[in-house]
Amino acid sequence: MSDRRNLSRREFIRMVGASGPGLALFGACGSAERGGRGSAGREPAEEDEMNVILIIVDSLRKDHVGAYGNRWILTPNMDALAADSLRFDRAYPESLPSIPARRAIHTGLRTWPFRDWHRASRQDVNLYGWQPVPEDQTTLAEILHAAGYSTMLVTDTLHQFRPGYNFHRGFDVFHFVRGQERDLYRPASLCPEGALRKVLLGGPKREHATRIMRQYLANTRGRRREEDWFAPRVFLKAMEFLDSAREAQPFFLLVDAYDPHEPWDPPAHYVRLYDEEYRGLEPQIASSGDSGWLEERQLKRMRALYAAEVTMVDRWLGNFLDRTQELGLLEETLVILLSDHGHAFGEHGIAGKVPSALYPELLDIPLLLRHPEGRGAGRSTGYPASTHDVAPTILGNVGLDPPSPMDGTDLTPLLEGDRPGQERPHLTAGYHDHAWARDGEYALIVRRDGSEPRLFDLREDPDQRRDVAPERPEIVERMFEEYILSDAGGPLPAY
Incomplete structure (x- = not known):
């Protein structure tokens, strides 16, 4: 595929369509649910303290971002953010997949080696480490809330919705965008007739993939505009939160987007950027395991669908960052963007996420750290970083100490070209x-x-x-x- 990285952002918007968030969508976040633990005893924050925006993009491979050398996928907004950030070239999840990785991000503590694991009730993911944030662990949101921060969460990562998983702890407001993947949002019987027959289903987990797609197609029935897709809905809600946060600084906003996680079904104008000739069943889900059941043309189409989803996420990330700048917040806000893990597309004979396939396509993740004063901007570092470094790094930047020691390290010294206090001659991780x-x-x-x-x-x-x-x-x-x-x-x- 051709090199698309020289496109300007204006040309990019023209290619994918001119629709964008309307000003009428910006307003109070009254639709968000009230929540959070420990609101009593909150201390007022000092004026001019640094705001924090943490953005998690699920299943985003480092080698699919232009700033990390990709030459065929359009990611102009991530690339622009990288140009203003310290870019980590050796960042990896401490554990994976989604829930273990997020536990480390939220707490600064290692989840692996999955000790005291038990299968949580009402849970359909039987992987070691897949369990709630323990009650005796303090979350980043709780620490910032106690220090006087307004705390907000918006996410469509369905596994966090389950009762007792505790990812909403410490947030003043949180909003769950329902309907991703197998979220029991609507009866699966509402799957449109014939829709499932258009999806390529097969491989080692065909039955499981079929159940996911039936539920997903029921959940997404009736979408019309691009704003009805999940990534736009997440970033639009985050923009609403920004408008309220402007009057309640300092704030901590966590934007957790499940896309580009499968199923991959972005609007057609994104897909046409990468593949206009395909006429077969759509490989929108990988059926994690041996990729031998897929023909090479089907794998190529799967990669194109994923690339299209990455570009859609990038576009709406750009809309969100534009709004942050319009509100005058970027000048006083620390921004961190990272992923929890990647996804395999036939490399090493695997499609999807398999515990035994801990190769770069699964473990190499982007990590960008943008300081409001421009510290570290435009530079990269080879210091080995991990998901459990996020919480101590945020606390280090805003000048707060955790109530108890964290396993991760504060990466803040790297912004000035110094070394963190913890040397890392090696890294370890676990998956099931x-x-x-x-x-x-x-x-x-x-x-x-x-x-x-x-x-x-x-x-x-x-x-x-x-x-x-x-x-x-x-x-x-x-x-x-x-x-x-x-x-x-x-x-x-x-x-």
């Missing part, structure tokens, strides 16, 4: 029953008991195509014992 470790030379993927290791020499093989574990068992043993078991504080839990 698999663990991952890497340093400057090697990456290791292994089951929780150390079996079935795969080792890659990053100096010669950055894409991790050639497993050298049989040739270098001593390195496998060292990384498993000195990195994985050491970080875990002992053997990984067995269930």
Whole structure:
């Protein structure tokens, strides 16, 4: 596909359509639900304190963003944000997928190695670490709320809606945009007749994928305008919150967008940017596992649908950032954007998110840190960063100490070109029953008991195509014992 990165933002808007948020949509956030724990005893904030906007974009691969070298996907707004930010070139989730990663973001504490895991009630995701924020852990929102911040959350990440998951704790207002994926928002029987027959379904989890799509198609029935899609709805609600936040500074606004998570069904004008010739069933869902069931043309279409979804998210992120600037808030607001993990599209023979496939397409995530005074703007850093660094970094920037120590490190010194207090010769992560470790030379993927290791020499093989574990068992043993078991504080839990 051709290089599209030289497009101006005006040309980009012309390509994807001129529709945008109308001024009539901006107003009070009275439709948001009241919530949050610990509102009593809140201290008034000092004047001129820094606001914070934290943006989580689910399933966004680093190599699908122009600022990280992508040459065929349109992401002008993320690229512009990166130009004003400190860009992290080595950022990874502490654990994954969605819920474990968000627990680390919200608390600054490691979720992996998933100790004391139990399958939560009313839960259909049976993955280690997939459970609520523990009651004895304090969230970033609770800390900022107690310091006098107005705290707001808008998200369409459906798993956070479940009772008792505690992601809304500490927020004065929160708004859940309903209907993503298998959210039981409408009866599945409302799935439009014939709609499911237009979707390509197959692979190792065909039955599961079919259930998701039937529910999703019922949830999204009746959409007409682009503003009815999920990413626009999330960022439009976030803009409403901004209007109210302007009168209630300092504020903390968390914008958590589930797109570009599957299913991928963006409006057609985005898809045409990447693929105009396809005429088959739409591969809108990956059926996570072996990608061998997909023909190469179907994989190409799947990649195009994902790229189109990324571009739609980027466009509405741009609308949101434009509104932030119009309100005069960017000059006094710290902005952080990151993802929780990526998604595989046939690399290493996998499509989707599989615990054993802890390769760059799943683990390399974007992380941008924009300081209102321009510190670190336009620079990049190779310091290894992770999702559990977000909370201590925000607190470090606004001058607050956590009530108890956090596992993550404050990345603020990097804005001035200094090193954080914690050196990181290696990083570790976990996904269900698999663990991952890497340093400057090697990456290791292994089951929780150390079996079935795969080792890659990053100096010669950055894409991790050639497993050298049989040739270098001593390195496998060292990384498993000195990195994985050491970080875990002992053997990984067995269930």
